[in-house]
Amino acid sequence: MKFRIDNLQYCNWSRKVFEINREAGLDAVHVTIVYHEDFKELLSETKKWEKLLKENSDLIFLGKNHNDIDRAKDENKTAIFFGFQNCSPIEDDINLVEKVHQLGCRFMQLTYNNQSLLATGCYEKIDSGVTNFGREVIKEMNRVGIVVDMSHSAEKSTLDAIKISEKPIAITHANPSFWHPAKRNKSSELLKTLSDSGGILGLSIYPHHLKDNTNCTLKSFCEMIAKTVEIMGVKNIGIGSDLCLNQPDKVVEWMRNGTWSKSKNYGEGSKNKPGFPKQPNWFEDARGFKNLEKGLKDVGFSEIEIDGILGNNWYNFYKII
Amino acid sequence: MKFRIDNLQYCNWSRKVFEINREAGLDAVHVTIVYHEDFKELLSETKKWEKLLKENSDLIFLGKNHNDIDRAKDENKTAIFFGFQNCSPIEDDINLVEKVHQLGCRFMQLTYNNQSLLATGCYEKIDSGVTNFGREVIKEMNRVGIVVDMSHSAEKSTLDAIKISEKPIAITHANPSFWHPAKRNKSSELLKTLSDSGGILGLSIYPHHLKDNTNCTLKSFCEMIAKTVEIMGVKNIGIGSDLCLNQPDKVVEWMRNGTWSKSKNYGEGSKNKPGFPKQPNWFEDARGFKNLEKGLKDVGFSEIEIDGILGNNWYNFYKII
Numbered sequence: 001m002k003f004r005i006d007n008l009q010y011c012n013w014s015r016k017v018f019e020i021n022r023e024a025g026l027d028a029v030h031v032t033i034v035y036h037e038d039f040k041e042l043l044s045e046t047k048k049w050e051k052l053l054k055e056n057s058d059l060i061f062l063g064k065n066h067n068d069i070d071r072a073k074d075e076n077k078t079a080i081f082f083g084f085q086n087c088s089p090i091e092d093d094i095n096l097v098e099k100v101h102q103l104g105c106r107f108m109q110l111t112y113n114n115q116s117l118l119a120t121g122c123y124e125k126i127d128s129g130v131t132n133f134g135r136e137v138i139k140e141m142n143r144v145g146i147v148v149d150m151s152h153s154a155e156k157s158t159l160d161a162i163k164i165s166e167k168p169i170a171i172t173h174a175n176p177s178f179w180h181p182a183k184r185n186k187s188s189e190l191l192k193t194l195s196d197s198g199g200i201l202g203l204s205i206y207p208h209h210l211k212d213n214t215n216c217t218l219k220s221f222c223e224m225i226a227k228t229v230e231i232m233g234v235k236n237i238g239i240g241s242d243l244c245l246n247q248p249d250k251v252v253e254w255m256r257n258g259t260w261s262k263s264k265n266y267g268e269g270s271k272n273k274p275g276f277p278k279q280p281n282w283f284e285d286a287r288g289f290k291n292l293e294k295g296l297k298d299v300g301f302s303e304i305e306i307d308g309i310l311g312n313n314w315y316n317f318y319k320i321i
Numbered sequence: 322m323k324f325r326i327d328n329l330q331y332c333n334w335s336r337k338v339f340e341i342n343r344e345a346g347l348d349a350v351h352v353t354i355v356y357h358e359d360f361k362e363l364l365s366e367t368k369k370w371e372k373l374l375k376e377n378s379d380l381i382f383l384g385k386n387h388n389d390i391d392r393a394k395d396e397n398k399t400a401i402f403f404g405f406q407n408c409s410p411i412e413d414d415i416n417l418v419e420k421v422h423q424l425g426c427r428f429m430q431l432t433y434n435n436q437s438l439l440a441t442g443c444y445e446k447i448d449s450g451v452t453n454f455g456r457e458v459i460k461e462m463n464r465v466g467i468v469v470d471m472s473h474s475a476e477k478s479t480l481d482a483i484k485i486s487e488k489p490i491a492i493t494h495a496n497p498s499f500w501h502p503a504k505r506n507k508s509s510e511l512l513k514t515l516s517d518s519g520g521i522l523g524l525s526i527y528p529h530h531l532k533d534n535t536n537c538t539l540k541s542f543c544e545m546i547a548k549t550v551e552i553m554g555v556k557n558i559g560i561g562s563d564l565c566l567n568q569p570d571k572v573v574e575w576m577r578n579g580t581w582s583k584s585k586n587y588g589e590g591s592k593n594k595p596g597f598p599k600q601p602n603w604f605e606d607a608r609g610f611k612n613l614e615k616g617l618k619d620v621g622f623s624e625i626e627i628d629g630i631l632g633n634n635w636y637n638f639y640k641i642i
Binding site for chain 1: 357359409412413414415416435436437438441444445446447448449450452453454455457461579580581582583584
């Protein structure tokens with residue numbers, strides 16, 4: 001089987017976006033549905049999604065497990081998997097882990113950029129690792145079947161999570177720091193530990209995570225993948241594009257600031273470039289998967305390897321959630 | 322003026338308790354009104370307090386600042402100052418700091434025993450100090466007039482808070498670890514840094530913080546105070562008895578467990594001794610202040626020093642909130 005999976009998108013969802021994802025041949029997309037929203041606010045978001053799923057049932061449906069990716073392939077649809085980029089929806093209550101799973105959550109980051117109740121984010125000065133509450137929550141996520149996602153977490157916290165979690169974890173959207181040393185990207189040591197433990201990395205095409213930002217070339221990106229494979233092997237890598245299609249800039253403000261500061265925080269941006277950055281021309285939307293296919297071939301990957309990177313590796317990971 | 326202040330009680334509040342505090346001559350009490358309650362749950366607690374304040378207006382009233390301690394003395398009443406033992410009521414929202422101040426909050430711990438969004442608690446393995454959000458919240462607490470209370474925090478977090486806060490901070494209820502090395506007690510280095518910065522320590526009479534627990538003698542407690550004065554001076558010490566009068570054991574379960582674990586946590590207790598410990602016989606309730614007066618005299622303190630320790634030092638601290 002040949003699956004195409006984008007394991008992180010945070011678009012301004014509309015029929016148009018779902019059509020583009022179909023055109024791109026995506027069988028599954030892991031979508032971020034909340035950042036800093038609490039449980040009650042999460043309920044509002046899932047209601048919005050109920051409407052979207054109903055109105056676009058010819059294009060998408062809510063995925064629960066890997067069988068739904070097969071079903072999507074059969075029905076020419078895209079299975080949508082819900083995920084959170086912060087643990088705010090479970091508040092300080094271990095019992096909400098099961099509740100958010102019932103609402104469809106399949107991936108949850110233990111932290112966004114700052115310290116959470118569970119672990120340390122990559123923008124904090126000191127990383128104390130997974131907390132007492134974090135240990136309990138990981139156990140519960142393992143039990144109910146929510147993937148621990150450490151994309152925005154700091155290094156020690158991520159290593160702790162790998163060790164504590166009884167199931168492999170994911171970094172759904174980040175790149176190796178050997179290629180582009182952004183705060184959000186990951187060290188080679190961490191990536192090796194991740195793949196050794198059966199975990200998976202979704203490579204990001206968000207410009208702030210790319211060498212040369214918007215001007216990053218397809219060739220540079222695919223050469224980076226080849227080097228990453230030398231560290232992680234070819235079966236623990238996928239795509240998590242972090243595509244934020246059609247999002248207004250106020251959304252990136254919310255992502256970065258939530259309600260934690262009275263002054264404005266620019267995260268990966270800057271005062272002069274506060275908004276969403278422009279995508280590179282080879283990945284303006286998910287149809288760029290076709291370019292990735294060509295680019296990966298050009299740097300020497302075989303068809304089986306390319307299918308793995310562009311979807312089958314994620315499919316296999318979904319089997320063990 | 323000669324004030325008597327107990328700067329931490331968490332009793333099962335009733336007319337009887339307020340009468341005992343009056344009999345003890347207390348002009349002011351800092352009362353814990355919440356632990357892990359969120360903002361909405363805090364509102365329920367303040368409503369309960371509105372009723373208590375109304376029904377017992379001949380004994381107590383809600384204090385806002387140090388002038389209310391003078392008023393209490395004049396009117397033979399006890400001024401009640403609200404405090405939180407965790408930062409849960411401000412959730413992840415900097416704007417709630419001002420709101421909780423409007424509701425009467427004058428002291429807020431940045432952490433209970435676990436990691437919070439603001440800092441690290443004394444029961445975590447690693448202490449990463451005050452977080453990004455914590456820095457912002459301390460600034461806001463300084464602005465609106467809520468005291469940073471680090472009673473349950475870990476050491477580096479406390480040192481960070483002392484450094485970051487523009488106003489002196491408090492440890493409302495803890496003892497020196499040189500006397501009794503409990504996790505909740507504080508190192509001599511920390512206590513010296515606290516007093517050098519104008520901060521204040523409220524000495525606790527909660528048995529788990531005492532040498533020999535319930536069997537701790539008044540003499541031992543007062544000798545400890547004398548030694549602490551050698552480190553901190555005599556003006557930066559008060560009483561924060563941590564008295565939990567008439568509380569049922571389910572309350573100590575809530576304090577320790579909140580909703581963060583599926584298994585039971587015993588905190589300072591143990592499986593065999595899960596409940597509230599018995600008070601030492603010289604401080605079964607606030608009337609024990611009379612015993613403290615005698616005990617302090619017996620170890621050589623002057624009347625002025627005793628008045629400082631039993632209330633005037635806290636009064637002076639309230640002036641700079």
